[in-house]
Amino acid sequence: MSKLALVTGATSGIGKAFAERLAADGYDLIIVGRNRERLEEFAADHTGTKVRTVVADLSTDDGVDTVAEICADEPLTMLVNNAGVAHYMPLAELPAHKARELVHVKVVAPTMLTRAAVAGMQERGEGAIVNVAGMIAFSGPADKSVMPRRAVYAGSLAHLVAMSQTLSAELEDTGVQVQVLCPGVVATEFHARQGLDMSVVPRMSAEDVVTAGLRGLGLGEVVCAPGVEDTALLDAVFRADLDAFGGQSPELASRYRSN
Secondary structure, rough: OOOOOEEEEOOOOOHHHHHHHHHHOOOOOEEEEEOOOHHHHHHHOOOOOOOEEEEEOOHHHHHHHHHHHHHHOOOOEEEOOOOOOOOOOOOOHHHHHHHHHHHHHHHHHHHHHHHHHHHHHHHOEEEEEEOOOOOHHHHHOOOOOOOOHHHHHHHHHHHHHHHHHHHHOOOOOOEEEEEEEEEEEEEEOOOHHHHOOOOOOOOOOOHHHHHHHHHHHHHHHOOOOOOOOOHHHHHHHHHHHHHHHOOOOOOOOHHHHOO
């Protein structure tokens, strides 16, 4: 049986790099994006691969529903939730429509597509779900000196980390893997679309990010951080999370009690 992968945001950057690599690895592809011309160009350049193109805007309910239906109906071997927008700006200055678009693309869409795909993967006893987030997911404790401002963007990526970790535990021993892929700054069109000049900033290639993600699946990593050499740093974060979670009590903490 052929391997089948669905990749969102497949027309550029990390999504396109995933599609390229998976095609080379023998997967049939369903590639999703907003730009019909780029999707069709990819398909035309990969005539040796079975490629289905789906034009969908994941910032809309209709777009999410269209792709979720495909995720539920098709025997996916891999789902790559990569589509993204940034809208870096302070929350008070973030227009409502941009806030809604960001949350829809980075929270609603991956949640609903994963929900649609996971039952079939469980039934088949195999599958992998890759949620593309970023190291900004861990930037919440940073002070105001950290720029640019991006409260909603950071929060949406943090959602993907927590959801992926929790879902991985739910799916233990089912044959279905879940990974959240957290690169740092990557050399793609992403920042240019936000009007940010990152040309002097050292950046990882999208191809290296994909290499890390796929090898991370082989290593059983739930959180894959392609640019973090010392994985003990991540382990310390997660141990602290669990220590805080386990350190709660039904009694009011002493610092909140009246003297």
